[in-house]
Amino acid sequence: MHAEATRAPRTVLSVFATFAVGGPQARFAALANRFGGRYRHVIVAMDGRTDARERLSPRLDVSFPEIAIRPGSLFGNLLPFRRTLKSLRPDLLLTHNWGSLEWAIANLPGLARHIHFEDGFGPEERDRQLPRRVHTRRLVLRRSTVVLPSRTLLAIAGDIWRLPPRVLHYVPNGIDLARFDGIRPERLSAPPVVGTVAALRPEKNLARLLRAYAASDVPGSLVIVGDGTERPVLQALARELGIAARTVFTGHVADPAALIAGFDLFALSSDTEQMPISVLEAMAARLPLAATDVGDVRTMLAPENRAFVVPRDDAALAAALRSLVAGPELCARIGAANRARAEQEFDQERMFAVYAALFGAGPDNHARTA
Numbered sequence: 001m002h003a004e005a006t007r008a009p010r011t012v013l014s015v016f017a018t019f020a021v022g023g024p025q026a027r028f029a030a031l032a033n034r035f036g037g038r039y040r041h042v043i044v045a046m047d048g049r050t051d052a053r054e055r056l057s058p059r060l061d062v063s064f065p066e067i068a069i070r071p072g073s074l075f076g077n078l079l080p081f082r083r084t085l086k087s088l089r090p091d092l093l094l095t096h097n098w099g100s101l102e103w104a105i106a107n108l109p110g111l112a113r114h115i116h117f118e119d120g121f122g123p124e125e126r127d128r129q130l131p132r133r134v135h136t137r138r139l140v141l142r143r144s145t146v147v148l149p150s151r152t153l154l155a156i157a158g159d160i161w162r163l164p165p166r167v168l169h170y171v172p173n174g175i176d177l178a179r180f181d182g183i184r185p186e187r188l189s190a191p192p193v194v195g196t197v198a199a200l201r202p203e204k205n206l207a208r209l210l211r212a213y214a215a216s217d218v219p220g221s222l223v224i225v226g227d228g229t230e231r232p233v234l235q236a237l238a239r240e241l242g243i244a245a246r247t248v249f250t251g252h253v254a255d256p257a258a259l260i261a262g263f264d265l266f267a268l269s270s271d272t273e274q275m276p277i278s279v280l281e282a283m284a285a286r287l288p289l290a291a292t293d294v295g296d297v298r299t300m301l302a303p304e305n306r307a308f309v310v311p312r313d314d315a316a317l318a319a320a321l322r323s324l325v326a327g328p329e330l331c332a333r334i335g336a337a338n339r340a341r342a343e344q345e346f347d348q349e350r351m352f353a354v355y356a357a358l359f360g361a362g363p364d365n366h367a368r369t370a
Contacts, residue, residue: 011040017098019051019053026052028052030055037061039060044067046071074105077102086111089112094117101137137157137163150295175277191220196266206224223247226250261285269292279301280342290321290324292317
């Protein structure tokens, strides 16, 4: 997917459990937009949602075919998926997470070159790997290219799924740092502002953030950017906790950069993450973070911030929020250190270069990253 790539595929079939806005979808859009018209993109959303198409450049050749999908019916789906693969004859099949793995099975023994992205797990795999899924991944992915954005996932894929090291590629997510330079912050209330950006889903555990914020007794406001099925429950909880007047639910925002720049600190309350793009955005915006200790979050952040990465506990998160709000000079130092680390490790140009090699390499000549 790059002008410099050799033997680059012409048609890319990308399958997502959902094409609602999220980290994998944002990364895909950044890659597709960067590499431009060299590719014809066919995108399948297993749940029919295509909200993230707003992130794709109108200049791209993109289609969203209607495919009959029977939820939860592996054997009912394999035949129509295989027919689609044979009809479309993509040069490259991209699958994302467990929710699209049926397409990898339908692709066997190799109708198209296959790259699988594993970005993390839902609540059912928050604390342990499910044996059936482990064995399926072990069997289906051992001859694919498997891309993992976190060291935690890399260890799981090697040690638990027992995939061969030659198929595993650790590729950290990247961020457009310039997107956060020179923007005018959008303040929704008087400072200090504690903010977060997240899909309102159970595994994000924004109820923990609401409880921690209420317990912290910090002044100012809490801004929650994002939407999802949990919104009514969370709004009811904010009323119950007595913080509804200080809590802003913005709903979906296509580009939250200006809102993030208006935060004084960023909060992450998830039960499960790997390498969240929202954390990279906060780092790019020079923010300190109070975060739960999930996935690679601790090692992503600058060392100065790691004391505020805490267990998945309301009281611990409340204490981190309280300490950061009480120390504006500390926040400024941590924010500057986070931005410097983002510039050093997570500039999207590095990510683009790796994917250009991965997507353009032949099936027996993958670009190895570590």
